[in-house]
Amino acid sequence: MCPAPVTAVGRSVPRREGADKVTGRARYTDDITVQGAWSGRTIRSTIARGAIRSITLDPAFDWSRVVVVTADDIPGDNVVQLIREDQPVLAPRGGEIKHKEEPILLLAASDRATLEEAATHVRIEYELANPVFEIGSATEVFSTVEITKGDVASVERTADLVVEREFRVGLQEQLYIEPQGAIALPEADGAFRVVGSLQCPYYVHRALKRALKLTDQQAIVVQAETGGGFGGKEEYPSIVAVHAALLARKAGRPVRLIYDRHEDLAATTKRHPGVIRHRTGVKKDGTLVFQDIEIVLDGGAYCTLTPVVLSRAAIHAAGAYSCPNVRIRARAVATNTPPNGAFRGFGAPQSLFAAELMVEHVAEQLGGGVSSVDLRRKWMLRLGDTTATGQVLTESVGSELVLDAALKAATTFQPSNIPTVRRGRGLSLVFHGSGFTGSGEKKLSGTIAMEALADGTFRILTASTEIGQGTKTIFCQLAADALGVPLERVTIAPQDTSLVPDSGPTVASRTAMIVGRLVQEAAAEIKQRLQRERPPLRVDKSYIQPDSIHWDEATYRGDAYPVYAWACTIADVDVDTTTGEVRVTDLVTAVDCGKALHPVMAEGQIEGGCLQAVGWATIEEIKMKDGGYQNDRLATYLIPTALDAPRIRTVLIENPYSRGPFGAKGIGELPMDGPAPAVIAAIHDATGVWLDEVPATPEKVLAALNGAQRREAAQS
Amino acid sequence: MHDVTYLRPTDLKDAVQLYRTTPGCRPLAGGTDLIVMLHARTLRPPPRAVLDVWSLLELKGVRRTQGMLEIGAAESYTGIIRSRDAQEHVPALVAAARTIGAAQIQNRGTLGGNLANASPAGDTLPVLLAYDAVVVTDRRSIPIDQFFTGYRKTALQADELIVAVRMPLGRRVVFRKVGTRAAQAISKVVTAVSRSPARVAIGSVAEVPLRARRAEAALERGDMEGAIAAVADDIRPIDDVRSTAAYRRTVTQNVLRELLSVKPAL
Ligand SMILES: Cc1cc2nc3c(=O)[nH]c(=O)nc-3n(C[C@H](O)[C@H](O)[C@H](O)COP(=O)(O)OP(=O)(O)OC[C@H]3O[C@@H](n4cnc5c(N)ncnc54)[C@H](O)[C@@H]3O)c2cc1C
Numbered sequence: 010m011c012p013a014p015v016t017a018v019g020r021s022v023p024r025r026e027g028a029d030k031v032t033g034r035a036r037y038t039d040d041i042t043v044q045g046a047w048s049g050r051t052i053r054s055t056i057a058r059g060a061i062r063s064i065t066l067d068p069a070f071d072w073s074r075v076v077v078v079t080a081d082d083i084p085g086d087n088v089v090q091l092i093r094e095d096q097p098v099l100a101p102r103g104g105e106i107k108h109k110e111e112p113i114l115l116l117a118a119s120d121r122a123t124l125e126e127a128a129t130h131v132r133i134e135y136e137l138a139n140p141v142f143e144i145g146s147a148t149e150v151f152s153t154v155e156i157t158k159g160d161v162a163s164v165e166r167t168a169d170l171v172v173e174r175e176f177r178v179g180l181q182e183q184l185y186i187e188p189q190g191a192i193a194l195p196e197a198d199g200a201f202r203v204v205g206s207l208q209c210p211y212y213v214h215r216a217l218k219r220a221l222k223l224t225d226q227q228a229i230v231v232q233a234e235t236g237g238g239f240g241g242k243e244e245y246p247s248i249v250a251v252h253a254a255l256l257a258r259k260a261g262r263p264v265r266l267i268y269d270r271h272e273d274l275a276a277t278t279k280r281h282p283g284v285i286r287h288r289t290g291v292k293k294d295g296t297l298v299f300q301d302i303e304i305v306l307d308g309g310a311y312c313t314l315t316p317v318v319l320s321r322a323a324i325h326a327a328g329a330y331s332c333p334n335v336r337i338r339a340r341a342v343a344t345n346t347p348p349n350g351a352f353r354g355f356g357a358p359q360s361l362f363a364a365e366l367m368v369e370h371v372a373e374q375l376g377g378g379v380s381s382v383d384l385r386r387k388w389m390l391r392l393g394d395t396t397a398t399g400q401v402l403t404e405s406v407g408s409e410l411v412l413d414a415a416l417k418a419a420t421t422f423q424p425s426n427i428p429t430v431r432r433g434r435g436l437s438l439v440f441h442g443s444g445f446t447g448s449g450e451k452k453l454s455g456t457i458a459m460e461a462l463a464d465g466t467f468r469i470l471t472a473s474t475e476i477g478q479g480t481k482t483i484f485c486q487l488a489a490d491a492l493g494v495p496l497e498r499v500t501i502a503p504q505d506t507s508l509v510p511d512s513g514p515t516v517a518s519r520t521a522m523i524v525g526r527l528v529q530e531a532a533a534e535i536k537q538r539l540q541r542e543r544p545p546l547r548v549d550k551s552y553i554q555p556d557s558i559h560w561d562e563a564t565y566r567g568d569a570y571p572v573y574a575w576a577c578t579i580a581d582v583d584v585d586t587t588t589g590e591v592r593v594t595d596l597v598t599a600v601d602c603g604k605a606l607h608p609v610m611a612e613g614q615i616e617g618g619c620l621q622a623v624g625w626a627t628i629e630e631i632k633m634k635d636g637g638y639q640n641d642r643l644a645t646y647l648i649p650t651a652l653d654a655p656r657i658r659t660v661l662i663e664n665p666y667s668r669g670p671f672g673a674k675g676i677g678e679l680p681m682d683g684p685a686p687a688v689i690a691a692i693h694d695a696t697g698v699w700l701d702e703v704p705a706t707p708e709k710v711l712a713a714l715n716g717a718q719r720r721e722a723a724q725s
Numbered sequence: 726m727h728d729v730t731y732l733r734p735t736d737l738k739d740a741v742q743l744y745r746t747t748p749g750c751r752p753l754a755g756g757t758d759l760i761v762m763l764h765a766r767t768l769r770p771p772p773r774a775v776l777d778v779w780s781l782l783e784l785k786g787v788r789r790t791q792g793m794l795e796i797g798a799a800e801s802y803t804g805i806i807r808s809r810d811a812q813e814h815v816p817a818l819v820a821a822a823r824t825i826g827a828a829q830i831q832n833r834g835t836l837g838g839n840l841a842n843a844s845p846a847g848d849t850l851p852v853l854l855a856y857d858a859v860v861v862t863d864r865r866s867i868p869i870d871q872f873f874t875g876y877r878k879t880a881l882q883a884d885e886l887i888v889a890v891r892m893p894l895g896r897r898v899v900f901r902k903v904g905t906r907a908a909q910a911i912s913k914v915v916t917a918v919s920r921s922p923a924r925v926a927i928g929s930v931a932e933v934p935l936r937a938r939r940a941e942a943a944l945e946r947g948d949m950e951g952a953i954a955a956v957a958d959d960i961r962p963i964d965d966v967r968s969t970a971a972y973r974r975t976v977t978q979n980v981l982r983e984l985l986s987v988k989p990a991l
Pocket of ligand 1: 754755758798824826827835837885887910911
């Protein structure tokens with residue numbers, strides 16, 4: 010008798026690249042030595058808005074030792090290839106400057122000292138123009154989204170209670186451990202190989218082709234081991250890579266362009282800040298009558314991925330609830346601040362923050378012993394319910410499962426016994442669409458390939474990247490089980506565009522669910538073919554949208570996402586009334602992930618995401634000055650340390666999705682959604698004050714506490 | 726990074742001699758401030774040499790002398806935290822040392838560096854003020870309340886080395902740092918208080934770490950509420966990237982109230 014096969018899926022097998030990372034063998038971009046490579050550097054604007062009047066290279070300096078690249082040296086289009094054509098690779102002479110830290114000039118030299126010295130001999134003169142910094146005064150609109158369900162206007166009068174609130178969310182830095190960086194190497198036949206820290210090899214590929222006027226074959230993009238991304242390495246690496254390649258082209262030799270932390274913080278994209286207004290109407294018994302929501306996000310100076318971020322924000326804005334009448338009006342505006350871009354959650358954390366706190370406010374104003382948990386139970390989307398876009402939820406709806414599981418897992422609440430510390434608890438319930446929005450996956454048609462090799466091993470070819478979240482490991486697990494072979498027999502090819510097909514970007518909680526499913530299908534097909542054929546064999550698989558998914562881009566009606574993952578989070582906080590400091594002590598989060606392909610990594614994703622959200626909710630603050638970030642160093646941009654991290658307990662709930670690989674849904678971004686509103690609700694529970702705003706810095710908390718105290722004193 | 730000559734003296738005498746005779750020379754202890762500044766090229770004028778005092782035996786150790794506790798200028802925070810004598814006689818300094826940076830910085834950072842760097846946010850400085858510490862140099866003793874002369878300025882002469890810091894035994898001092906996160910935080914407000922004699926010393930609320938004289942006077946009279954009210958006039962906080970003047974003012978008062986209500990362990 011054969012022993013039962015040991016399956017890989019569902020087991021926390023060792024990470025593919027784990028040993029290399031912990032032993033230091035892993036080569037991140039800056040670890041890669043390239044013979045004869047020069048170092049590059051970016052000269053950036055010091056003003057927020059205006060025009061370049063002149064660029065002068067000080068004749069006192071010996072420029073023969075340095076390569077200088079300006080917009081004039083761009084062989085192709087001076088455009089960062091993305092959604093719009095608005096962002097230049099380098100601001101052209103006489104061209105407009107739209108934000109601080111905008112790239113104007115590139116330098117490369119054989120050593121850093123010469124490079125630094127050269128940088129001090131570049132003089133740029135500007136014609137100043139009036140910058141726009143505030144959302145409220147912005148006039149240029151990048152995009153708008155309108156979602157309508159039922160008819161808010163006609164039912165407004167029938168509500169017994171209407172609650173109105175305004176919420177604010179702040180900028181956030183992704184703070185991947187490894188700053189941005191790329192090395193460009195000129196190769197034969199006018200080709201350029203770019204090795205870098207990046208999430209989306211084919212985004213970079215397209216950007217290189219466009220700016221350097223290269224063919225598909227001439228642009229080669231290779232992902233080096235990457236120290237985190239969180240969305241920050243979705244679009245920005247295109248800029249770094251194109252800059253490095255322009256320098257390499259002019260220098261005729263390899264050029265490394267590696268940002269230090271200061272430049273990375275000062276110049277690269279952040280989470281979109283915004284203002285969200287809610288009007289919610291309910292009956293006396295709490296029945297939801299209407300939700301009227303307005304969202305304004307600040308896109309910064311260039312469009313980047315803002316319309317897609319706005320779209321996700323709008324689609325998630327009504328929260329995990331079923332309401333017959335919904336109106337969501339969202340717009341993204343331009344300001345003269347560095348462009349905002351992709352960041353884990355992609356707009357959903359912003360709008361869900363408001364939606365979740367709205368439940369709290371309605372419960373509070375309804376009174377009569379109705380708790381916000383009661384309201385959530387009453388309102389939440391269940392199987393067969395319809396979302397704001399009119400999507401009927403037909404499977405894998407985990408709302409009630411996660412709510413029950415989180416409540417069960419939470420410990421008994423212990424009030425604080427320190428007189429100056431108040432303790433509170435808050436809860437949130439969220440959902441997050443897995444995969445690209447609407448017809449995104451259909452348009453993208455991500456592709457992978459699988460090879461059965463003559464030596465009996467199998468190789469996965471995909472452009473999906475490992476950025477710490479476990480792609481390499483789970484793809485091999487999925488393939489091994491679908492093939493019915495031991496995990497060791499499956500390998501994964503390097504993320505090199507000259508080898509692997511375009512699987513789409515590694516974003517949008519789509520890699521495990523969408524691309525992973527392709528891996529599973531390709532493996533199953535190979536297994537079948539091997540019954541008749543002999544290796545080597547190759548199967549290519551592209552995503553085909555199931556007929557049952559309908560989406561109308563024009564009306565924003567239909568199936569916004571193939572499926573949703575769900576989470577309920579309970580946060581306990583200690584608020585120090587002496588200092589206004591908020592310490593999140595405990596966090597329980599129950600997550601419906603469909604299937605935990607690798608439980609340890611799933612928990613790792615969730616814990617990391619929760620901590621990132623706790624930072625956003627409490628201390629990660631960016632103050633602006635003249636359109637630039639004041640907190641542009643790690644000494645001033647504070648994120649939680651290990652000592653600040655709450656105890657996080659994760660409950661994984663497996664509520665399978667029929668089209669996910671082995672039932673899995675995407676959970677990369679979901680953990681970013683729930684903690685912030687739970688923390689703010691907990692602060693209210695502890696102190697009685699509402700902040701409606703993140704980050705709830707000690708300064709804001711203390712001011713709110715003092716305000717409440719003064720109001721009390723005035724009343725008595 | 727500035728290019729500098731690296732000098733390694735054999736003993737204190739050698740160090741004093743080298744410091745006196747080498748132009749543009751800066752002492753280097755743990756380097757946790759100096760290397761950062763060398764790297765960022767913020768030192769004016771740029772130094773031409775560094776004098777490594779880290780290994781000088783005369784600048785190491787925690788010991789009792791002449792009824793005082795003496796800590797070598799180049800003793801690390803970790804050394805202070807681990808010292809029985811420090812734990813017993815200056816627990817507030819040990820508490821402050823534990824809040825500095827994180828483990829790596831505590832292994833390299835020194836009292837001499839914190840003093841000479843004279844940042845208004847230096848976390849040991851209010852504690853040293855509350856203990857009435859004496860800064861012992863290669864040539865004299867400077868009472869701590871005469872040490873800080875302006876924003877990042879000290880009473881040290883151009884070629885004067887800090888050798889040790891002395892503190893009286895048996896004084897009860899309590900300490901609290903407010904820095905928004907639990908480690909790797911630069912203080913928004915840092916306070917050390919002694920009830921008897923009355924000392925209220927605060928950092929990050931003015932251009933220097935200061936003694937709140939009005940608050941101390943009230944405290945000397947046993948007027949706690951008076952001290953809490955008066956301390957607001959003793960400080961000169963500003964808005965900056967880390968916090969606001971309003972926050973610093975409120976927190977200074979709140980922390981003082983809190984520290985006056987705790988019974989110091991000693
Ligand atoms: C990541 C990080 C976190 C930090 N966190 C904190 C914190 O939480 N709280 C805090 O207070 N500080 C903090 N610091 C600052 C620093 O660690 C402290 O100020 C430390 O005490 C400096 O000591 P050092 O021995 O490293 O000084 P060095 O860097 O060696 O020297 C600092 C200055 O003192 C001079 N100097 C040193 N020794 C002598 C001497 N014997 N005589 C005369 N002059 C001398 C040097 O020339 C230099 O000007 C932090 C620094 C870093 C990099």
